Amino acid sequence: MKLNDLGEFGLIQRLTKNFKNFNPHLLLGIGDDCAVEKITDEYMLLVTTDLLIEHVHFVREKIPPRFLGRKSLSVNLSDIAAMGGEALGFYISIAIPRTTELTYLDEVFLGLQEISELYGVTLAGGDTTASKSDLTINITVTGKAKQGNYITRKGALVGDFIQVSGPLGSSAAGLQITLRNLASNRYPNSYRAHIDPQPRLKVGQALGRSGAVTAMIDVSDGLLQDLTHICNASKVGAELDFNTIPKDDEIILLSNELNMSWENWVLGGGEDYELCWTVSPHRELEILKIAEANGAPAPRTIGQITDAKGIKIYRNGCDFPITTDGWDHFRFV
Ligand code: ADP
Numbered sequence: 001m002k003l004n005d006l007g008e009f010g011l012i013q014r015l016t017k018n019f020k021n022f023n024p025h026l027l028l029g030i031g032d033d034c035a036v037e038k039i040t041d042e043y044m045l046l047v048t049t050d051l052l053i054e055h056v057h058f059v060r061e062k063i064p065p066r067f068l069g070r071k072s073l074s075v076n077l078s079d080i081a082a083m084g085g086e087a088l089g090f091y092i093s094i095a096i097p098r099t100t101e102l103t104y105l106d107e108v109f110l111g112l113q114e115i116s117e118l119y120g121v122t123l124a125g126g127d128t129t130a131s132k133s134d135l136t137i138n139i140t141v142t143g144k145a146k147q148g149n150y151i152t153r154k155g156a157l158v159g160d161f162i163q164v165s166g167p168l169g170s171s172a173a174g175l176q177i178t179l180r181n182l183a184s185n186r187y188p189n190s191y192r193a194h195i196d197p198q199p200r201l202k203v204g205q206a207l208g209r210s211g212a213v214t215a216m217i218d219v220s221d222g223l224l225q226d227l228t229h230i231c232n233a234s235k236v237g238a239e240l241d242f243n244t245i246p247k248d249d250e251i252i253l254l255s256n257e258l259n260m261s262w263e264n265w266v267l268g269g270g271e272d273y274e275l276c277w278t279v280s281p282h283r284e285l286e287i288l289k290i291a292e293a294n295g296a297p298a299p300r301t302i303g304q305i306t307d308a309k310g311i312k313i314y315r316n317g318c319d320f321p322i323t324t325d326g327w328d329h330f331r332f333v
Pocket residue numbers: 012016029030031032033034035050079220221
């Protein structure tokens with residue numbers, strides 16, 4: 001069997017399945033947006049880590065270094081948001097090609113500092129080494145959540161409504177702008193969504209406090225793939241009404257110009273870093289209001305959890321064929 005037959009998640013499963021848990025404090029390990037450790041009776045410690053590699057996750061010429069710094073931290077904060085947590089500190093390990101300009105690194109760290117200040121998350125350590133060719137950035141973020149307030153991917157129930165915090169597909173559209181060197185001011189929302197995503201920390205925390213949200217994830221790999229994670233963890237299926245999924249009209253204009261499918265950007269584009277969660281129908285409207293009051297740009301109900309297997313999508317009452325999968329490091333490279 002080859003790496004690309006297994007896929008990213010099959011590979012993680014294969015490599016980690018024989019490890020034993022020696023930590024009685026660990027409530028949740030591999031398989032969610034953060035690991036959860038019970039530190040006191042009241043508080044849980046949340047930990048998440050992400051790796052960004054030049055030429056895999058970013059190309060230096062396509063993202064200004066300040067925004068590379070901002071995005072590196074923001075995408076980690078998004079995983080804390082997806083648990084309903086509050087971010088505390090972060091650690092940055094960086095491997096730097098010896099030829100890198102000092103001013104480039106200053107800009108990366110300026111971006112990190114901006115996000116650190118914006119969300120009140122403290123730089124607490126890291127590691128610095130030289131690299132032979134590619135710039136590599138690994139960030140680990142710690143956070144906390146009260147017992148009973150953190151939300152995993154696991155609790156979705158048949159009949160729950162599926163909601164998202166904001167427009168999907170914009171980051172995938174923005175990626176095309178950077179790849180094709182289009183003028184970013186023609187599609188400013190898409191470009192911004194791609195180079196400067198906003199972790200929905202306040203939304204996540206408010207949903208955690210509400211006690212009404214049964215499962216949650218951040219949309220990092222595309223709605224279908226990330227909703228599949230909720231479905232698999234919760235052992236349920238899902239139905240989506242395509243027309244109710246929020247999107248920015250910019251992406252339709254851009255997709256027409258490029259002759260690409262904006263529908264695939266919405267369903268599988270990834271890197272939107274909006275939150276997707278499930279909620280009991282009788283609290284649907286209340287939760288949409290809470291999300292909006294905490295900064296969600298376009299909170300919407302987009303579907304419902306079912307007892308079938310997999311995800312079905314309807315558009316104007318008809319079956320909508322799924323032609324995208326979302327991002328997988330080993331299947332699509
Ligand atoms: P996310 O998209 O939320 O950042 P990932 O898809 O990267 O999550 O990872 C899914 C889960 O697998 C997470 O719980 C993560 O900690 C775990 N994981 C990923 N790679 C490894 C690895 N090499 N060893 C152990 N756990 C891993």
